[in-house]
Ligand code: AMP
């Protein structure tokens with residue numbers, strides 16, 4: 550089976566093609582399509598069968614049978630631009646499963662040419678990540694993902710290209726981590742109250758960095774003791790608002806996060822905007838307005854949790870607010886992430902990539 554992208558399709562959606570000859574199942578074609586760079590956000594296979602043997606198999610194809618074919622298949626995906634930058638991912642310094650060096654090597658092996666490690670509320674992996682990136686011939690930008698709260702909604706702000714020794718940033722993140730430890734203890738108490746004891750201690754055994762304890766560590770421990778079959782099941786039933794292991798917490802504020810990042814010479818970026826289900830469309834616009842007024846300059850457009858419709862929607866908002874655009878997998882580990890490092894569609898071509906703002 551051969552496959553590739555059609556070139557020169559411009560901004561928006563782009564076609565890729567698959568040429569399959571012989572007896573090929575529909576699922577094999579779909580798998581090949583999805584293996585193409587940029588095709589993770591698969592919309593549909595638009596089967597353009599140019600020849601088909603025997604002819605009557607064409608009708609069966611429409612009903613989803615496997616079939617004999619000599620035909621071209623096309624799928625929509627986002628356009629390809631030259632830089633494979635990935636500015637959002639995690640290591641074991643926060644809630645990722647791989648060490649900073651392992652994440653760096655995986656990014657390089659996946660063809661990332663410009664990379665940022667963005668652990669939650671912690672800068673501890675940056676020095677090793679930079680050294681490893683240099684070794685692998687990959688550009689590196691300091692990164693962090695800061696947990697904030699705006700109008701009671703938890704939101705994440707990515708900081709890029711800052712001085713990692715800046716005192717305001719360093720001490721702000723120290724406070725955030727301290728708050729995490731307190732929150733984790735309260736989560737443990739809340740879970741004990743429904744008959745699941747020892748979860749704080751159990752979660753700590755999953756945290757390589759005990760000062761950065763996250764709901765993800767709780768989820769992994771709860772899976773290990775059979776409370777749910779996977780991490781997303783634990784989140785759904787225990788760790789999201791209204792569920793027994795979720796406790797309210799005061800994170801940093803929007804002015805804190807944007808202020809720390811800007812003071813340290815970096816660029817503030819809104820992480821995965823489509824994930825904030827608590828915000829209405831109007832709230833999102835107000836939030837983006839506040840973010841811009843405070844000095845925020847960019848927004849993630851293409852990321853691990855955005856569908857093609859999200860990309861189009863937030864691209865429109867980026868144009869409206871004159872934000873630069875970021876792109877990041879939000880990779881946490883091979884078993885836990887849908888999108889691997891660097892394996893993302895490209896940004897819509899008319900948007901300004903955020904790396905242009907970083908010296
Ligand atoms: P925390 O910062 O401690 O509140 O934990 C948030 C982290 O948990 C996110 O960064 C994700 O890594 C993970 N997470 C949040 N929601 C889910 C979910 N529904 N399924 C799996 N992981 C999730």
Ligand code: MN
Nearest residue numbers: 639644765881
């Ligand atoms: Mn995370």
Ligand code: MN
Nearest residue numbers: 694705820821
């Ligand atoms: Mn996040």
Ligand code: MN
Nearest residue numbers: 637639694879
């Ligand atoms: Mn993240």
